[in-house]
Amino acid sequence: MSAAVKSLHVAVLMGGWSSEREVSLTSGEGVAKALEALGHRVTRIDMDRDVALRLHETKPDIVFNALHGTPGEDGTVQGMLDLMGLKYTHSGLATSVIAIDKQLTKQALVPHGVRMPGGFVVASESLYADDPLPRPFVLKPVNEGSSVGVAIVTDEGNYGRPIARDAKGPWQEFDELLAEPFIRGRELTVAVLRDKPLAVTELKPKSGFYDYDAKYTDGLTTHICPAQIPADVAAAAMELAALAHRLLGCKGTSRSDFRWDDEKGVEGLYLLEVNTQPGMTPLSLVPEQARHVGLSYERLVEHILEDALEGGEAAR
Incomplete structure (x- = not known):
């Protein structure tokens, strides 16, 4: 455990009732085990409608939000935690409301020079x-x-x-x-940790496109990290991911997904969306990129926890 972070009681929120429930349960269990390995006391909470009561009874020092989709990623849970006065990982209420909505994300980013598809x-x-x-x-x-x-x-x-x-x-x-x-070309993604982009990964589904099954079924997608793409395109993707993270006010970690038309160079790079609660499963891209830059899964979790502790409610 980092000297900056003492042993804490961490509630890991996972599961819930969104379409991404199973992925969240896997993410949450991975995070919980990493926190325990780091010396923290962990309470696992599979979120239900009584989650506020369970958190009140648990009295954690901080909440690690491992939920995916609504209501854990859209500002609903963030607002509840703010009202309860609990510190929590990842992005706050306003950021979550904007980033989950693809149209609001465009309105926030396109005026600042971030190229996104029309529509x-x-x-x-x-x-x-x-x-x-x-x-x-x-x-x-x-x-x-x-x-x-x-x-x-x-x-x-x-x-x-x-x-x-x-x-x-x-x-x-x-x-x-x-x-x-539809933008022809290739799928790229960039993870950002505490305002710094980690790497560019190219995603090559073995059939179809990079849909939910391709993301979370072992063997359906090849991850190439770092992506074998021109240096200027890789630099632009990392710069845009970091810019989107900052403009939206993301905390902890985020992941920006891109389509790249490889016939157009840098001009063919389009940001599709920003994920404020990226997956933390064995197949997930953020842990993979963290490993590429020398960060273990446990150290990645610790970075996210440290960022939440340093920010507190005032930064949200």
């Missing part, structure tokens, strides 16, 4: 009448992470033209979707 929010019902954009285009929920509910609509796809009501897709689950032009 707009459409009613799912309208998709059955006409395509919102020329094909190929992407449809995704406005406020879900881990590529949950993402669909790429192409001329060759089997969704129909226009999309058929009985075609399986996110339009059956969400009333509104974000429609964006």
Whole structure:
């Protein structure tokens, strides 16, 4: 354990009821074991509707937020913890509200020179009448992470033209979707830890695209870290990830996902989204990039904890 951090009682929030529950449970268990290895006392809390009461009874020194998706990543849990006067890891309320919403993220970042895909929010019902954009285009929920509910609509796809009501897709689950032009090319991601970018990883799904299953099923995606890309593109991705982290006010760690059109050089680099609660599972990208720069999983967890302790509520 770092001399700067004494032994603490840490409540690890995990699970919950979002579509990313299982991933959160895996992240939370990994974090809990790392904290215990560092000498901290850990209480594991699988979040339910009585979470405030359980935290009140537990009386932790700090909460390690290992939740993914809503309500752990959208500001809801952050607001509860603020009201309870509890310190917690990762981003605060305002940052979480903005970063979970892809349209709000664009409004916060694009004016500062961060290139992001165009697009707009459409009613799912309208998709059955006409395509919102020329094909190929992407449809995704406005406020879900881990590529949950993402669909790429192409001329060759089997969704129909226009999309058929009985075609399986996110339009059956969400009333509104974000429609964006599809950007050809490659998937890149950059983790930022305490304002410093770690590395660039290229993600190569063995089939289809980098969706939820590809992210969390062993063997479905090849991670190339560091990405074998031109130095100027790697530098630009790391700079943009750090800039987005700072502009949004992220704390602890974040992960920025990019599409890179490799026929256009740096001009083909587009930020897709910023994840304020990136995964901490054995397949997750932040621990992988931390290892690349010489940080063990335990030291990564300790960095996140230290950042939360140094910031406190006043920095949120």
